[in-house]
Amino acid sequence: MAASFASRCSRVSRSLFGGLSNNSPGLFTTSHEMTCSNSFSQLQQQRTFIQMRTVLKVADNSGAKKVMCIQALKGKKGARLGDTIVASVKEAHPNGKVKKGKVVYGVVVRAAMQRGRCDGSEVKFDDNAVVLVDKQGQPIGTRVFGPVPHELRQKKHVKILTLAGHIA
């Protein structure tokens, strides 16, 4: 009985001493972690809608490399995954179908901002990419690179889906 009491006492005293001695490094580590998390949040940019002046990659062989969004055809805040935008070609291959400076239509096939799916889960991609289409919605290029969401089927862009290699 006495022995058990003694052991309890000693344990309490130990923990107290340990807490005292380890106090300052503990404080330091917490501050370090906090700074780390801050830097991470700065590193991970908050992703938003595709709006005017957003530069997107072109994920087909139409000849354009980069386009800048100048108008989203739907939505007040901007375009999301699967929406159509009007864009101007900023960079193009020298002998492609689409020339630099032209105004084109495009379907957003990849967006870094998450988009809700029909079952309630969400999907997001690595970058913002677009497939150039004409006014009727037919793709200008003949190939589509990279993954493409299956939601394009509901948006009546079946042609893009058939051209795509990976459907996510």
Place this chain on the structure above:
Amino acid sequence: MRLEKCWFCSSTVYPGHGIQFVRNDAKIFRFCRSKCHKNFKMKRNPRKVKWTKAYRRVHGKDMTQDSTFEFERKRNRPERYDRNLAENVLKAIPKIEKIRVTREERHHKNRMKGKKRKIQKEATRELEQGISLVKAPLALQKDPSLTLPQKIKVSVSQQQSEDNNAMEE
């Protein structure tokens, strides 16, 4: 309907839950909740984060190789519907679950085998080393009741008193 596994913590992702991230090489990362997604964004390795299944597997905390896991494996070819087969599967599920639980319990018991003795040993050591914090060594010499009871089996009472004297000195 398919129940996927979370990329980070390996828990089941039910339909309509979580978020999935599609990398540019079309690899899909599914996450069960924002906690796992955030940890992924922080580029943490699930094998080094203690609460994940991956960590527990790597460090031998959980049962890894067992025939009951074969039933839960991902199959790429869908099975053709067969009423009898479906019935049998539904009957087998609770049985397999029961077997798995008992095996896991056994694994845990095996893992915790020497635990009690180790704790006792540590407590004894702490008591021996830290007894001076509770009572001064000089006072302890006078009153030996605070030291650990020694297991000495002696038949004669006189000899026991002698032993006690020896211990005090």
